[in-house]
Amino acid sequence: MRIYRSVCTYIWQDQRFPYVSDDCQLVWFHIFTNPLSTQFGLVRASIEGLAAEKNLNGSWPFERYRKAFTEGLGEGFFEYDPKALLIYFPKYFSAQHPHNHPNNPNVVRGWGEWFKNIPESPLKQKCLQNINEMTLSKGKAFTEAFTEAFTEAFTEADGKPLGTEWSNRKPKPKPNKEGEGSAGKVKKLTRALVTDETWLQELKDNPLYSGIDIDLQLRKCLGWFEPKGITVSRQRFYKWLVRAMDDKPINLKAKKELKVAL
Numbered sequence: 055m056r057i058y059r060s061v062c063t064y065i066w067q068d069q070r071f072p073y074v075s076d077d078c079q080l081v082w083f084h085i086f087t088n089p090l091s092t093q094f095g096l097v098r099a100s101i102e103g104l105a106a107e108k109n110l111n112g113s114w115p116f117e118r119y120r121k122a123f124t125e126g127l128g129e130g131f132f133e134y135d136p137k138a139l140l141i142y143f144p145k146y147f148s149a150q151h152p153h154n155h156p157n158n159p160n161v162v163r164g165w166g167e168w169f170k171n172i173p174e175s176p177l178k179q180k181c182l183q184n185i186n187e188m189t190l191s192k193g194k195a196f197t198e199a200f201t202e203a204f205t206e207a208f209t210e211a212d213g214k215p216l217g218t219e220w221s222n223r224k225p226k227p228k229p230n231k232e233g234e235g236s237a238g239k240v241k242k243l244t245r246a247l248v249t250d251e252t253w254l255q256e257l258k259d260n261p262l263y264s265g266i267d268i269d270l271q272l273r274k275c276l277g278w279f280e281p282k283g284i285t286v287s288r289q290r291f292y293k294w295l296v297r298a299m300d301d302k303p304i305n306l307k308a309k310k311e312l313k314v315a316l
Contacts (some may be wrong), residue, residue, distance in 0.1 A: 061083075075125060086279065096141070102116070137175070
């Protein structure tokens with residue numbers, strides 16, 4: 055059976071996609087239309103495997119693929135869990151992409167067994183939450199189909215069963231843009247996110263950034279943007295790391311680990 059993926063033509067009117075590099079655009083299409091992709095916007099693959107597949111014609115060495123892949127991460131086009139070997143398109147089930155939504159509740163009922171075969175990962179739980187919100191927006195029939203297909207089959211990341219809290223689901227409230235706090239608080243929160251030790255360790259363990267001193271690059275990034283009054287988000291730091299890939303790799307064995315001052 056042949057598998058098809060729908061691509062909206064609006065992608066060329068997107069605020070970011072038309073302005074990234076040609077390599078990044080091609081890597082996005084390669085991952086999105088890959089045979090390893092699923093109907094959930096999840097792809098079970100490693101970057102090494104994808105790069106090897108793309109290099110069949112000999113013109114795509116791993117470093118070229120890695121740089122384009124990291125650029126896509128920085129733009130938020132997809133997310134990657136190197137431990138579970140999962141890639142996720144976070145906007146796959148958004149209201150702007152109805153072509154990815156199920157045509158009827160029976161389709162949702164058939165998703166349960168497929169979804170169970172996906173390895174455990176925070177990306178899997180994020181996808182499950184997005185499916186939850188999508189079915190809620192489509193009415194009672196889809197909501198009941200989701201509950202039937204997913205409630206008994208899965209557990210949350212902390213091991214708790216998906217019980218009544220999923221059966222009695224409610225749509226996520228829209229954020230209130232007024233009174234959300236001062237700019238200073240937002241800046242402080244953003245800096246805390248980008249200097250989170252757990253997140254930084256994940257970057258260091260990620261083979262995408264092998265040969266790059268993450269602590270040093272973060273210090274450079276903060277030193278460049280903060281004096282200009284620009285907050286450094288995780289997405290901005292991802293983009294910074296793409297540029298760092300053009301620099302000469304650092305010999306990590308000869309360097310002591312740098313600590314980021316919070």
